[in-house]
Amino acid sequence: MKKWVYLFHELDAAEKYVGGDWDAVRGLLGGKGANLADMTRLGVPVPPGFTVTTEACNAYLAAGGKFPEGMWEQMLDALKEVERLSGKKFGGTDNPLLVSCRSGAKFSMPGMMDTVLNIGLNDETAQAMIRLTNNERFVYDSYRRLIQMFGAVVLGMPDEAFEDVLEEFKRQRGAKLDTDLSAEDLKELTAIFKGVVRKELGFDFPMDPFEQLKLATEAVFKSWNGKRAVDYRRATNIPDDLGTAVNIVTMVFGNMGNDSGTGVAFTRNPATGEKKLYGDYLLNAQGEDVVAGIRNTEKIENLERDMPECYREFLQICDKLERHYRDMQDMEFTIERGKLWMLQTRNGKRTAKAAVKIAVDMANEGIITREEAVKRVTPENVDTLLHPQFDPETIKKAKADGRFFASGVNASPGAAVGQVYFDADTAEKMNKEYHQDVIMVRPFTKPDDVHGMLAAKGILTSEGGATSHAAVVARQFGVPCVVGAASVRIDLDKRQMEVDGKVVKEGEWISLDGGTGEVFLGKLPMTSPSLEEQTDLLTLLDWADEICARPGIRKSVNGSPTTGLQVWANADYPKDAQRARSYGARGIGLCRTEHMFFEQERLPIVQRMILAKTSEERKAALDELLPFQRADFEGLFTAMDGYPVIIRLIDPPLHEFLPAAKDLEEQIITKRIEALAGYVLGKGEPKEVVELEHMLQAVEAMHESNPMMGLRGVRLSIVMPEIVEMQVRAIFEAAANVTLKGVHAKPEVMIPLTGHVNELKVIQPRLEEIAREVMKEKGVSFPYKFGTMIEIPRAAVTAAEIAEIAEFFSFGTNDLTQMTFGYSRDDAERSFLVTYVEKGILPKNPFQTLDRDGVGRLMQIAVADGRSTRPDLEVGICGEHGGDPNSIEFCHLVGNNYVSCSPFRVPVARLAAAHAALKHAA
Ligand code: PEP
Numbered sequence: 001m002k003k004w005v006y007l008f009h010e011l012d013a014a015e016k017y018v019g020g021d022w023d024a025v026r027g028l029l030g031g032k033g034a035n036l037a038d039m040t041r042l043g044v045p046v047p048p049g050f051t052v053t054t055e056a057c058n059a060y061l062a063a064g065g066k067f068p069e070g071m072w073e074q075m076l077d078a079l080k081e082v083e084r085l086s087g088k089k090f091g092g093t094d095n096p097l098l099v100s101c102r103s104g105a106k107f108s109m110p111g112m113m114d115t116v117l118n119i120g121l122n123d124e125t126a127q128a129m130i131r132l133t134n135n136e137r138f139v140y141d142s143y144r145r146l147i148q149m150f151g152a153v154v155l156g157m158p159d160e161a162f163e164d165v166l167e168e169f170k171r172q173r174g175a176k177l178d179t180d181l182s183a184e185d186l187k188e189l190t191a192i193f194k195g196v197v198r199k200e201l202g203f204d205f206p207m208d209p210f211e212q213l214k215l216a217t218e219a220v221f222k223s224w225n226g227k228r229a230v231d232y233r234r235a236t237n238i239p240d241d242l243g244t245a246v247n248i249v250t251m252v253f254g255n256m257g258n259d260s261g262t263g264v265a266f267t268r269n270p271a272t273g274e275k276k277l278y279g280d281y282l283l284n285a286q287g288e289d290v291v292a293g294i295r296n297t298e299k300i301e302n303l304e305r306d307m308p309e310c311y312r313e314f315l316q317i318c319d320k321l322e323r324h325y326r327d328m329q330d331m332e333f334t335i336e337r338g339k340l341w342m343l344q345t346r347n348g349k350r351t352a353k354a355a356v357k358i359a360v361d362m363a364n365e366g367i368i369t370r371e372e373a374v375k376r377v378t379p380e381n382v383d384t385l386l387h388p389q390f391d392p393e394t395i396k397k398a399k400a401d402g403r404f405f406a407s408g409v410n411a412s413p414g415a416a417v418g419q420v421y422f423d424a425d426t427a428e429k430m431n432k433e434y435h436q437d438v439i440m441v442r443p444f445t446k447p448d449d450v451h452g453m454l455a456a457k458g459i460l461t462s463e464g465g466a467t468s469h470a471a472v473v474a475r476q477f478g479v480p481c482v483v484g485a486a487s488v489r490i491d492l493d494k495r496q497m498e499v500d501g502k503v504v505k506e507g508e509w510i511s512l513d514g515g516t517g518e519v520f521l522g523k524l525p526m527t528s529p530s531l532e533e534q535t536d537l538l539t540l541l542d543w544a545d546e547i548c549a550r551p552g553i554r555k556s557v558n559g560s561p562t563t564g565l566q567v568w569a570n571a572d573y574p575k576d577a578q579r580a581r582s583y584g585a586r587g588i589g590l591c592r593t594e595h596m597f598f599e600q601e602r603l604p605i606v607q608r609m610i611l612a613k614t615s616e617e618r619k620a621a622l623d624e625l626l627p628f629q630r631a632d633f634e635g636l637f638t639a640m641d642g643y644p645v646i647i648r649l650i651d652p653p654l655h656e657f658l659p660a661a662k663d664l665e666e667q668i669i670t671k672r673i674e675a676l677a678g679y680v681l682g683k684g685e686p687k688e689v690v691e692l693e694h695m696l697q698a699v700e701a702m703h704e705s706n707p708m709m710g711l712r713g714v715r716l717s718i719v720m721p722e723i724v725e726m727q728v729r730a731i732f733e734a735a736a737n738v739t740l741k742g743v744h745a746k747p748e749v750m751i752p753l754t755g756h757v758n759e760l761k762v763i764q765p766r767l768e769e770i771a772r773e774v775m776k777e778k779g780v781s782f783p784y785k786f787g788t789m790i791e792i793p794r795a796a797v798t799a800a801e802i803a804e805i806a807e808f809f810s811f812g813t814n815d816l817t818q819m820t821f822g823y824s825r826d827d828a829e830r831s832f833l834v835t836y837v838e839k840g841i842l843p844k845n846p847f848q849t850l851d852r853d854g855v856g857r858l859m860q861i862a863v864a865d866g867r868s869t870r871p872d873l874e875v876g877i878c879g880e881h882g883g884d885p886n887s888i889e890f891c892h893l894v895g896n897n898y899v900s901c902s903p904f905r906v907p908v909a910r911l912a913a914a915h916a917a918l919k920h921a922a
C-alpha cells in the first residue's frame, strides 16, 4: 500500500522514498510540511502533526474528487499517534485534541490556498475545553471562528454571510473590536453562526470531528485549483501539476490569555535586508489576527518586555533556523500559556534591495559562499533596483506645494504614479484594456485581489502592517506599496478617498513612494536611481564579474574562451558610454553612427550630401560632417579608455534621413497656396518650392518596396563608398588624436548587413587602406580591427568564408531574427506576434528572447565555422537580446566573448552572465 501520510517525525522515511533529495522532499511534503518535519528533527518545538502528500492531492484531483485508497485510514492511524504524543484525544470529552488543516505546496503561495483552524470543536468538546481551560471566552471565540472559517472555506459560503452578522452583533453590543466581546456574547454568536449555516445551506454545521477533518482535507485539495491559486501560479510560473500537501497540526492557542500570543517574524528585515529581527505579534490572539493586519500589532522586540524567556528562546531558534537553512527565515509562532511553539518557517520573501543586502551580508558572515550570494539575486531584482524613484527635491517641493496626502508603512520600495481605482477588477480592467497606469487602493487586500495588485503600478491600503497580505504580495512582485495609511478614509460607495478634506476620486492621479511610505496628490516626476550609491549591489556585481573572469569556468566550444562572458554596451554618444562604463561595461559593442546624423545642425548637411548631383558636391558635404563625427568618436574613445569600441558604419537606407514623400507633397501644396499671389504676378515658382520638389524627386527615386531588405548596410557602402570612407577617416583621426593625448583607443570598425564574403572583399581593403593612411599621417599606431555583423542567415551559414576577411563577428539578432523568421521587426508585434505567443505557436516573443532552435542554431554554425577559419575570432551580440538573461545564457553556451546591451541593462547582464557561468560551470 502506498504511503500517503507522513508524521512530522517520519522525515527519514520521506527522504528515503524520494531518494534523499531535499527538493524532492519538498515536492512530496510541500514546503511547509517538509520544514515542519525538518524543524522537528532539529529539536525545535513544533506541535505534533502529520502531512498528507502532494501525491495524494494529485491522486484525489485525478480521480475527480476521491481520496486514494488507504489515505483516510493512514490519516486515522497518524491521528492516533498525534493523540499519543499530545496526550489528547480527537473528539474526546476529557482532554480533546483540536487540529488545524493547512495547505502547503512545494513553493510558497502565501494565502492562495485554504487553511481551517480548530477542527475537532463541537458542542461536547467545547464543554470539555471550558472545563480544562476555565476560559469560556476563549473556547467560544475558537468555536465561532471554526464555524466561520469552515463555512467560508469548506462549505463555500461567502465571507460576508458571517462578517455582516458579526458587525451588526458588535454594533448592538457597542463593541469596537472583537476582543471587546464577552464570553456570553461569543457563546451567543456561536449559536447565531450555526443558524447562518443552516439558513444558507439547509443543513447543520457538522458536529462529528472526523467529518470536519475529512471535509477540510478535501477543501484544501480542491483549493489547489481555485481561481486565486491558479492566477498566482500563472504569475509566478509555478507548474500546475505539483499539487498541494495538507498538514494536520495539533492546535496550540495564542488566545488563552495574556500569557499567550502569536506572531510572525523574519530573521532579517525583508524590506531593507537589515540584520535585525523584524515582525509583529499580538497577545491573546490567534494567527490570522496578525496576518490579516486587522488589529494593530506590537513590534517583535517588545516581546522581550512581555515575555522575556520566550523571547530569548525565540532568538536562539531564529539563529538556529537561519544557520540551518542558510537563508533569511519567515516564521510563525504561537505562545500557549508561556510555552513557545514554532508553527512554520520558510525562506522569507524579500524586496530586491533586501535580496542583495542579505546575500552580500550572509556571504560576508560566512554563512554562504560568494557564488551562492550571486545566485540568490535574480536579474529582475537588479532591474528593480535601477527602476524609477522620486528624488528628495521633488518630494520637498511637493510638500511645500501642499500636495502631501497621507503616509503609512513603507511596505515595498519604489516610486509609482498612477490613476486610483478602488477594487481589483477595475484596476485590472483599466490597465489591461485601457493601458492606464493604475494605483490600486483598498482598506486591506485579500488573496482574491492579487490580479489587481499585479496589474497595478502601486498599491495603497489604509489598514494592515508590514506583514499584511498587501505588503507581502507587493514585495514579492516588486510593486511599490504603502500599507496602513490610517488617516485615509476610503469610501467604496462614493468611489473616493479623503484625508482632512482632500478628496481623491476614482480615476484621479496620485504618486506613491513605497520607500518612505508617503503618498502625494497628482503626478510627480520620477528619476532613475544611481547605481553608484548602491554599495551592496556594486559588491555583488564585482563578485559576478570575478566569477566570469575565472579561466576555466567555461568549457571551450570550438576554441571559444574559457572565461565567462564579458558585458559591453550599445552606446552612441560619449555620455552614454560614460554611463555604460560606470555601470561596469567592458567595451562598446555597438555605436550606431547614423544616430549622430540626425542632430539638428547635422541633418541639413546629411541631406545635402544625399541630394548631391556630383561626386564633388557630395565630398564637400561629407567634409563638413567629418569634424562632427571625429569629435563624437574622440569622446567615445576617451570615455572607454583602454576598452574596445565597436563603431558601425552607416546602416539604414538613405531615405530615412529625408522627409516622407507625403509630408513633402503637403508642404509643396501649402507653399504654392501661400505663393499664389506672387505666382499670378508672374514671378514664377518660389525657390523653396523648387527645393522641396527636388527633394521629393529624390525621395521618389529612392523608394523601395522593402527598404529593410533594400539599399542599406554594406550594400549602400558599395554603391556610395564616400560616406563610409569619411566615417573610417573620422574614426582613425579621432583614435589617433586621443592616442596622442595618452588615451588607449581600441577602435573596431563594423560593417553591417553582410550577406556574401565578396561584399567584404570589395569594401574592407579600401577602408583598411584609409586606416593605415591616417595612422601614417598622424605618426601613431594603435590596435584596431575590422569586422562584420552577422544579421543575414546567409552570412551565418557561410561564416567560414566571411571570417577570412572579418576579424570579428557581432550578431545583430534584431535583423537576424527578422530575416530568419521572415517577420518584419517593425510590424510583427502589433499584427500577429502577440496572438502567436498567446496561442502557444511561439513559446516567447523571438524579438525579446532569442529563438534558440532557429536563430540560435544559425549562431552556433556561425561561431563554429567562423572560428574554424580564424581561431581567435572575437564574437559578440548587439541585438536587443544582449540584455535578456535567457538569451545571455545562450550566448554563454554558444561561445560568445561578450554580450552588448543598453547601458541601463549592463548591471542586469553582468549578473545574468555570472548565473550562466555558474549554472554551466566546467
Ligand atoms: C541588429 O540588427 O540586431 C542590430 C543591432 O542592428 P539594428 O537594430 O541597428 O538594425
Ligand code: MG
Pocket (backbone or CB within 6 Å): 791, 812, 814, 815
Ligand atoms: Mg541590424
